[in-house]
Amino acid sequence: xxxxxxxxxxxxxxxxxxxxxxxxxxxxxxxxxxxxxxxxxxxxxxxxxxxxxxxxxxxxxxxxxxxxxxxxxxxxxxxxxxxxxxxxxxxxxxxxxxxxxxxxxxxxxxxxxxxxxxxxxxxxxxxxxxxxxxxxxxxxxxxxxxxxxxxxxxxxxxxxxxxxxxxxxxxxxxxxxxxxxxxxxxxxxxxxxxxxxxxxxxxxxxxxxxxxxxxxxxxxxxxxxxxxxxxxxxxxxxxxxxxxxxxxxxxxxxxxxxxxxxxxxxxxxxxxxxxxxxxxxxxxxxxxxxxxxxxxxxxxxxxxxxxxxxxxxxxxxxxxxxxxxxxxxxxxxxxxxxxxxxxxxxxxxxxxxxxxxxxxxxxxxxxxxxxxxxxxxxxxxxxxxxxxxx
Amino acid sequence: xxxxxxxxxxxxxxxxxxxxxxxxxxxxxxxxxxxxxxxxxxxxxxxxxxxxxxxxxxxxxxxxxxxxxxxxxxxxxxxxxxxxxxxxxxxxxxxxxxxxxxxxxxxxxxxxxxxxxxxxxxxxxxxxxxxxxxxxxxxxxxxxxxxxxxxxxxxxxxxxxxxxxxxxxxxxxxxxxxxxxxxxxxxxxxxxxxxxxxxxxxxxxxxxxxxxxxxxxxxxxxxxxxxxxxxxxxxxxxxxxxx
Numbered sequence: 001x002x003x004x005x006x007x008x009x010x011x012x013x014x015x016x017x018x019x020x021x022x023x024x025x026x027x028x029x030x031x032x033x034x035x036x037x038x039x040x041x042x043x044x045x046x047x048x049x050x051x052x053x054x055x056x057x058x059x060x061x062x063x064x065x066x067x068x069x070x071x072x073x074x075x076x077x078x079x080x081x082x083x084x085x086x087x088x089x090x091x092x093x094x095x096x097x098x099x100x101x102x103x104x105x106x107x108x109x110x111x112x113x114x115x116x117x118x119x120x121x122x123x124x125x126x127x128x129x130x131x132x133x134x135x136x137x138x139x140x141x142x143x144x145x146x147x148x149x150x151x152x153x154x155x156x157x158x159x160x161x162x163x164x165x166x167x168x169x170x171x172x173x174x175x176x177x178x179x180x181x182x183x184x185x186x187x188x189x190x191x192x193x194x195x196x197x198x199x200x201x202x203x204x205x206x207x208x209x210x211x212x213x214x215x216x217x218x219x220x221x222x223x224x225x226x227x228x229x230x231x232x233x234x235x236x237x238x239x240x241x242x243x244x245x246x247x248x249x250x251x252x253x254x255x256x257x258x259x260x261x262x263x264x265x266x267x268x269x270x271x272x273x274x275x276x277x278x279x280x281x282x283x284x285x286x287x288x289x290x291x292x293x294x295x296x297x298x299x300x301x302x303x304x305x306x307x308x309x310x311x312x313x314x315x316x317x318x319x320x321x322x323x324x325x326x327x328x329x330x331x332x333x334x335x336x337x338x339x340x341x342x343x344x345x346x347x348x349x350x351x352x353x354x355x356x357x358x359x360x361x362x363x364x365x366x367x368x369x370x371x372x373x374x375x376x377x378x379x380x381x382x383x384x385x386x387x388x389x390x
Numbered sequence: 391x392x393x394x395x396x397x398x399x400x401x402x403x404x405x406x407x408x409x410x411x412x413x414x415x416x417x418x419x420x421x422x423x424x425x426x427x428x429x430x431x432x433x434x435x436x437x438x439x440x441x442x443x444x445x446x447x448x449x450x451x452x453x454x455x456x457x458x459x460x461x462x463x464x465x466x467x468x469x470x471x472x473x474x475x476x477x478x479x480x481x482x483x484x485x486x487x488x489x490x491x492x493x494x495x496x497x498x499x500x501x502x503x504x505x506x507x508x509x510x511x512x513x514x515x516x517x518x519x520x521x522x523x524x525x526x527x528x529x530x531x532x533x534x535x536x537x538x539x540x541x542x543x544x545x546x547x548x549x550x551x552x553x554x555x556x557x558x559x560x561x562x563x564x565x566x567x568x569x570x571x572x573x574x575x576x577x578x579x580x581x582x583x584x585x586x587x588x589x590x591x592x593x594x595x596x597x598x599x600x601x602x603x604x605x606x607x608x609x610x611x612x613x614x615x616x617x618x619x620x621x622x623x624x625x626x627x628x629x630x631x632x633x
Contacts, residue, residue, distance in 0.1 A: 001508050009505070016493035295492075302489045305450055306503045306550070307478020309471055383477075384450040387489065 001312050010319035024288050025328035028363045031281025032332025035359035037339050038274035040349035042267030047350055049263050053256040059224040060125050061231055062250040063217040063238065072246045073214040075201075080237055081219060087233040089226040094122035094218040095201055097209040103150075103158065103197060104170040110157050115171065115197050117204025118218070123149075125220035128198075133165040133180030136200055144202035148176040152184045153194035171197075174207045227251060271355070278359060282366040290374065294389060300378040301386030313379045314372075321371020322364070329363045395462045397557050397589050398424035398447065403456035405442050405612075416442040417453070418612035426557075429584040429622070430591045431600040434609035440593045443609070444562045447591065448483045449473055461557055478506050482551030486563035488543040490535040490550075497522060497531040500550045507554060521549040525579050541572025548579050552588065559583065561592045565599055577602060581625045598624060 014021045063081075065072040078095035081087060101115035122128075123135045136147045148169065155164050164178045176199060184194060205211055221230035231249055238247050300313055333356055340349040378386050405417040416439040424430055434440045445451035446458060449465055458465045461480055468476060477483075482503075490499045500518040509517075522528045525545040535543055544564060551559055561580065565573040577599065584590050594600055601623040608616040 001506060005505065005511075012494070012498070298489075299491055302491060303502070303506075304474070305448065305477060305483055305485075305489070306506060307474050307476075307554075308502075308506045309474040311471075312506065382451055384445045387450070387485075 001309075003315070006312060006315045007319055009316045010323060013316065013320050014323060020288060021324060023284075024324050024367075025331065027281045027284040027288070028325050028328030028367065029332040029335060031278035032329045032359040032363050033335040033339065034277040034281075035271070035274040036333065036336035036351060036355050037344070037349060038270040039267060039355040040336070040340050040351045041344050041347050042263070042270040043352050044350040045347040046260065046263030046267055048347065049259045050256065053252060053259055059221045059227050060252055061219040061221065061227065061234060062252075063219060063234065064215075064248045064250065065213065066246055066248050072242050073217055075214065077238070077241055078214065078217045080241060081217065081234055083237065086237055087230065089222045089230040089233055090219055091222045092121035092125055092220045094118045094125055094220075095214045096122065096216045096218055097201055097204055098215045099204075099208050101171050101197070101208055103154065105158050105167060108158050110154055112151075112154060112195055112197050115199070115204065115208060117199055117201035117209060119201060121220070122198070122218055125218050129183050130180035131183040132163065133178070136179055141200040141202055144200060144206055146174055146176045146199070146203050146207070147179045148197050148199040149180040149182060150178055150198075151182045151194040151196040154197055155181045171199075172207045174203075176203070274359075278362060282363070286366065286370040290370070296375065297378040297381070297386050297389040300375065301381070301383050301389065304379075304381075304383040304386060310379045314376055317375030317379075318368065318372045321367050321375075324371065325364045325367025328367070329360045332363070333360060396423040396459075397426050397428075397461055398422075398591070399459035399462075400447075401457045401459075403443070403446065403453050403458060405439070405446065405451075406454045415612050417446075419456070420609075420612070420614055421456075422607060422614065422617060424558075424589060424591060426589055427584075427587050428589055428605055429580075429603045430605045430607065431603035432591065432593050432607045432609060433595060433597075433600045435595060437611075438609040439612040440595075440609050441562060444560060444591075444593050447558075448481055448560050448562075449477050450483070474506075478503055479554060480557050482554065482556040482559045484544070484547050484551045484559070484561040484564045486566040488535070488540075488547045488567075490543055490546060492536070493534055495532050495534055496527065496538065496546045496549075499535070499546055500553050503550060503554045517553055518549075521553040522546070524552070524582075525549045526575075539572065540568050541575045544568060544572065544576050545579060548576065548583075552583060557589060559588055559590045561590065563593050563595070565594065565596065573599070 063073065075095050078093050081090060082093040095118065097117040098114040100111065100113055103110045103112060116122075119141050120135055120138055123130070130149060131152070133149070135149055136145070140147050148171070150164060158164065158169070159167065164181060167178050168175045169178060170176075182194065182196070182198070219230065219234055221227045231251065234249065296317070303313055336351065336356075340351050343349075378389070381389070400423070401421050403417050403420040404415065407414045407416055418439075420439075420443060432440050432443065442451070446453050449460070452466065460476060463476070465473070465476065490496075491502065497515070497518050500521055501514045504514040504517060519528060519531060522531050525548055527542060527545055527549065530538060530542060535546070538546065544567075548564070559580075564576055564580070568576065580590055580592065581602065592599070592603060600606055601620075602625055603620070604622050605619050606616070607614055
């Protein structure tokens, strides 16, 4: 008996029990789709977090004072860090002062949580380019010119529909000219990264912050691979100037690692839930297959009595089980691919290829095992025992 | 195949079920021969071992002791594949419970043994239709077993048993589940087949079914108590006229 003939027999077997076949395939479909989709959601959220953190700039270090009075960090300390001999892996150093402030323009008021004073290097270091207008220059900074770059949110709030560049806003009783608007930036956490304004540090100190210590110092490393070296160089200089323990160095890539780990845990958790659903689906398949064993065993008995060789019977039932699980699994993959086009709980799922292989592999194995095993056992029986099977 | 060799040659066949104290000797040294073209009825009350004997004759079960030559070949020496071949080519088996494959059309059921014999689909269909025609069910070929009456199902089963043109047709209580009308339908088909030269071995506990055969073996407690030739009674009137 040719293989094509056996396949035709298997197809007829599937068609003869449409409801049972459909239920079996549905079980596999749901299991496979759940695994792929849930892992894709976990993966998608992990990727979203990663891109957000990468937007912060991963090759920067933020130096902050640990003492409340912020007496430690001074512009002189910031200058000391910009030392090509002691700190060759530092590309730029931006001293930062920030204070809450209220911006006023033609009667419209807007409060920003951080009015930032810094140097032009900050824009590249913090990965905050302007969308319209330009950043202020080093000369603006040295002359303490009152110019300001405002964030996207501020621009939308205070200048709805108009170009803010060239307008004059009042901050702390002084007039600042808007020279640029920052490009929109995805925010990490709950703070709106667009709700900010950036001006030359000299001007901000004059008008708002006074001549006390700096809020922080933003250090840009020469490359993402040299962040750790830059960190130890900065630490050496700071230890000498301020003493160990007076400051704290934060690194965005550290943050990234932590978040990625969290996201990994999240994905693993979702994967576990999905695996359980696959398992439950698998048990469902097993159940359906086992329930039909009695009927199928009798059928095998009849076929043997009519002279079917064991090999032919085995092949037929294996092909049946394989077709059911492969079709069910394929439909599950299709369902998952379609499902991943929609965002689920605010996350755009990104399918992990290995999860597709795993889910498909497991479901096919379950189908083969529990479809094939009882058939194999029945095919070994004497025809009379198979016929009398209860 | 020599003409003198018996189709069936059974020598001191014994079948024991169970072990120890619960041992049951279903068959206890049964010997007989069946010549080509014979119509043999095996009768006995329930528990006399007739079904056990039938299952062994059909190669569905193996005896505990004794030899069974089917068409001159010792069945106990056959491998699994050869046994499948013997069931397929040499034996047509009709069960009391019909044993058609459910949710499969009558003609597909009849085709099944031919498919296992490796016959091409078109030739298979032609022969299956011919066999169905022989039992008078050509117009019911596409119906499924649950759409057929008991007598019709059993006739489909007979068609399936004879479609490979086996040397031997074995029928295990073929009318056990049928009413008198359906019994007559099935038995007349068997009469016609025997008249056409087919060897038939039939099991029954009904006297009128046994009366149709031209040889009667009576079993009691696993032993043959009577083996007699008889003039068949009540055969289908058309018997001997087909072919």
